Amino acid sequence: MNDQQIIEYLRSRGRAEPPLELTRSVMAAIDEAPPARSWFSAQLPALAAAGAVAVLAAVVILLGQNPNVGPGPSPSAEASATAASVEELEAAVSAATERLAEAPGVEGVHTSMIEEYLGSAGWFDWRPNGDQVVVLRRDVDVMTPWWMDPDGEPLTVGERVETNITALVGDRFYRTEDGAWVVSDRADAPRGPLSYATGLLSGEMPAVPPPTLDAEPIVTRRDDAGGGEIWTLEISQDEGTTTLEWLIGPDGTLASIASEGVDVTLAPTENLGTGSTRFTIEFTAHDDPEPIPTPDVDAPPDPAAFGLPPDFPLPGP
Amino acid sequence: MWVRSKEGEALDIVDRAKARDREAFEMLVERHATETYRLAAAIVGTGDAADVAQETFVAAWQQLPKLRDGGAFVPWLRRICVNRSRNWLRTRKRRPQAMFDVHDDATAPLLPDGRGDFRAAVEARAVLEPAFDSLTPHQRAVLALHYSMGYSIADAADALGVRVGTAKSRLSAGLAALRRAIENPVRDVEADDAGTEATS
Numbered sequence: 001m002n003d004q005q006i007i008e009y010l011r012s013r014g015r016a017e018p019p020l021e022l023t024r025s026v027m028a029a030i031d032e033a034p035p036a037r038s039w040f041s042a043q044l045p046a047l048a049a050a051g052a053v054a055v056l057a058a059v060v061i062l063l064g065q066n067p068n069v070g071p072g073p074s075p076s077a078e079a080s081a082t083a084a085s086v087e088e089l090e091a092a093v094s095a096a097t098e099r100l101a102e103a104p105g106v107e108g109v110h111t112s113m114i115e116e117y118l119g120s121a122g123w124f125d126w127r128p129n130g131d132q133v134v135v136l137r138r139d140v141d142v143m144t145p146w147w148m149d150p151d152g153e154p155l156t157v158g159e160r161v162e163t164n165i166t167a168l169v170g171d172r173f174y175r176t177e178d179g180a181w182v183v184s185d186r187a188d189a190p191r192g193p194l195s196y197a198t199g200l201l202s203g204e205m206p207a208v209p210p211p212t213l214d215a216e217p218i219v220t221r222r223d224d225a226g227g228g229e230i231w232t233l234e235i236s237q238d239e240g241t242t243t244l245e246w247l248i249g250p251d252g253t254l255a256s257i258a259s260e261g262v263d264v265t266l267a268p269t270e271n272l273g274t275g276s277t278r279f280t281i282e283f284t285a286h287d288d289p290e291p292i293p294t295p296d297v298d299a300p301p302d303p304a305a306f307g308l309p310p311d312f313p314l315p316g317p
Numbered sequence: 318m319w320v321r322s323k324e325g326e327a328l329d330i331v332d333r334a335k336a337r338d339r340e341a342f343e344m345l346v347e348r349h350a351t352e353t354y355r356l357a358a359a360i361v362g363t364g365d366a367a368d369v370a371q372e373t374f375v376a377a378w379q380q381l382p383k384l385r386d387g388g389a390f391v392p393w394l395r396r397i398c399v400n401r402s403r404n405w406l407r408t409r410k411r412r413p414q415a416m417f418d419v420h421d422d423a424t425a426p427l428l429p430d431g432r433g434d435f436r437a438a439v440e441a442r443a444v445l446e447p448a449f450d451s452l453t454p455h456q457r458a459v460l461a462l463h464y465s466m467g468y469s470i471a472d473a474a475d476a477l478g479v480r481v482g483t484a485k486s487r488l489s490a491g492l493a494a495l496r497r498a499i500e501n502p503v504r505d506v507e508a509d510d511a512g513t514e515a516t517s
Contacts, residue, residue, distance in 0.1 A: 001444060001499050006492075007464060009445040014465030016363045018354035018370065023346050025367070026374045030342070145478030149400035151376055155454065 081220040081232075086208075089219045089231050093246050094207040096254040101128065101201045103253070105289030108197050110281040111313050117142040117157055121314035125307060126198045131292040133167040134194040135303040137314040163316050165301050166194045167292065174295045181297040197281045200254075208233065209244070226250065257281045331387035334378075342381070346374050349391070352466075353398050359461035360402035360454075369405050373398040395476040399462070403454035448498035456491035463488055 019025075100106060104127070111121045119142040126132040140160040146152040167174040173189035175182050193199025200207060218234040227250035234243045242261045249255040258280040293306060303316070333341035353373055358366035376397050384393055449457065462473035463484075474484035 001441065005441055006445065006495060006499070009441065009449075010359075010460055010464035011467075012465075013359040013449075013461060014355050014467065016355055016358040016366065018351055019367055022350050022354060022367060022370060023343065026346050026350070026371050027339075027343055029371050029375050030339070030378045145396075146400060149376060149397045149404075152400045153404065155403060 081222040084219045084221045084231070086217055086219055086233075088221070089233060089246075090208045092221070092229070092231055092248065093254065096246070096248040096252060097200055097207045099251075100253040100283055100285060101203070103285035103287070104128070105286035106201055106283055107286060107289075107307075108281055108283045109309070109312070110195075110197055110279065112277070112279040114142060114147060114277055117154055118314055119143045121312065122195055122197070123303070123308050123312055124195050124198050125289075125292060126201050127289070127292060130202065131167075131169050132194060132198050133165065133169075133292050133306045134198060135306065135308055135312075136164050136166075136195070137312075137316060138162050138164075139314065158315070161314060161317050163301075163303060165295075165303060165306070167295055167306075168194065169292050169294050172294075174297070176301040179300060181295055181301055183297055197283070224248075228255065253285060254283055256283065327390075328387045331381075331384075331390045335381050335384065335387065337382075342378055345377075345390070349394060350374075353394065356395065356398050356461065356466055357402050359465035360399070360457050361405050362450075365405060369398070369401050372405075373401045376401065392472070392475050395462075395472075396478060399458050399476050403458055406454040406457070444499055448495055451498045452491065452494055455487060456494050459484060459487045460491045460495065 106126045107124065108126075109121065109123050112119050118139060120136065120138040122134060122136040124132060124134045138161070139154075139158060140162055141154040141156045144154070146154050163176070165174070165176045168186055168189060171186045173184050173186050193202060193204045196205060199205035218232075220232045220234075222230050222232075224230050224247060228248050231246045231248070232243060233245075234241060240262055242259060244257065244259045246257055247255045258278070260278045295301070296305070299305075303312075330341045330344050334345055350370065354366050354370045357369035357373065361369055373394065377394055380397075384390065449460075452460070458477060459473060462468050462476055463470065468476065470484050470488070471481055473488070474481045477484060477487075479487070
């Protein structure tokens with residue numbers, strides 16, 4: 001069997017003729033079909049939304065090359081929320097982020113969801129000198145854009161999970177590839193942060209994503225029951241809305257970021273399909289952390305060797 | 318041919334269909350039925366292609382109001398068809414289909430010199446069909462989009478919702494998997510039964 005025969009066979013599969021009555025049967029099926037079910041009716045609280053392309057795009061790309069999420073922003077207590085300006089939001093969040101980055105070490109977990117499926121989860125450990133390790137797991141079939149089909153579902157969930165580890169330690173840059181370590185000089189590391197979260201800590205990412213020009217953001221501030229404060233940024237675009245929420249702890253450090261989008265474009269560059277996305281990042285400051293361990297390049301990459309929490313939300317293969 | 322709906326007339330039809338104009342949608346079905354059916358057939362086989370095409374159009378009718386850019390109707394429809402086909406492979410039991418039909422244009426290319434080498438064509442298809450059936454839905458889809466439908470890598474990537482580089486690598490991997498399946502056929506009793514039934 002040569003390649004030409006294979007190609008000819010594949011071409012032949014695209015030359016089938018449809019049955020003559022196809023159009024008629026399609027229209028008959030349409031007449032019988034029930035109205036479309038809302039994608040979001042099952043789970044979308046009136047609250048938030050994810051739509052602002054610029055906001056999500058930045059986060060999405062850096063959190064795992066897709067829309068990200070975890071638990072969404074908590075329901076806001078409208079009565080106690082006060083309106084604020086974008087400038088006030090930026091000042092508060094920037095100060096809280098800088099204060100967090102002053103800690104000797106910061107660890108955290110981020111999760112991202114598409115509809116009700118966990119698409120990716122990451123864990124990071126960061127030091128002020130720039131040393132860091134980032135473990136990113138992606139559920140391949142959840143991240144594949146099944147949502148473009150109105151009734152689509154992921155091919156599998158939790159079955160095809162990829163794990164990637166990247167680390168900057170000392171003067172070396174480490175990354176995993178095909179189950180092994182690849183090492184290069186730190187100076188040769190790809191430009192940009194290893195993750196959105198560590199990019200925030202290093203100042204490579206803006207504390208507050210710039211809203212789209214045509215969106216009129218709504219900013220509010222309210223007290224958190226734990227003694228801190230909660231800032232929200234809500235941006236509407238087209239028919240969707242994105243709400244981002246920053247929790248600043250009583251000590252003035254950034255504790256978490258959450259975003260939830262409803263009816264937002266999940267593939268901004270293609271303008272196809274809308275859906276619901278949520279992501280969260282939770283930060284934990286450490287006063288006396290151990291140095292980021294140097295990867296054992298002779299051993300298979302193991303996230304646990306860096307301290308990946310046992311309750312990490314997306315189990316590996 | 319599947320033509321991108323850039324012309325005013327095509328856009329107008331899409332817009333009317335979005336506004337729940339049944340007659341306009343029927344025009345879209347007529348215009349795209351052949352390509353949709355062929356894409357489905359290339360992925361799932363002719364035995365189930367009509368059902369998948371029908372599901373594709375029903376889904377398109379239901380969700381068309383959500384399509385923001387009417388000019389994107391064609392790639393949007395392709396994408397629905399690809400996803401429907403993959404879901405079909407994943408969840409449904411496929412129907413038997415003819416191993417070879419001399420009257421089917423789809424088999425004509427297997428006959429190197431017109432109708433001359435009938436036996437060789439039958440033998441080739443008998444090897445290729447089960448090999449293709451053994452591929453994963455992802456592999457089938459990318460091979461179907463590029464080789465069966467003749468779409469560019471970029472258009473195939475668009476239909477799959479992946480980057481061009483990813484589509485290229487999937488295409489290469491799909492071809493390699495098909496070659497392996499040809500070299501190391503896994504006997505599929507069900508497929509054999511189906512073929513026997515259909516050709517008997």
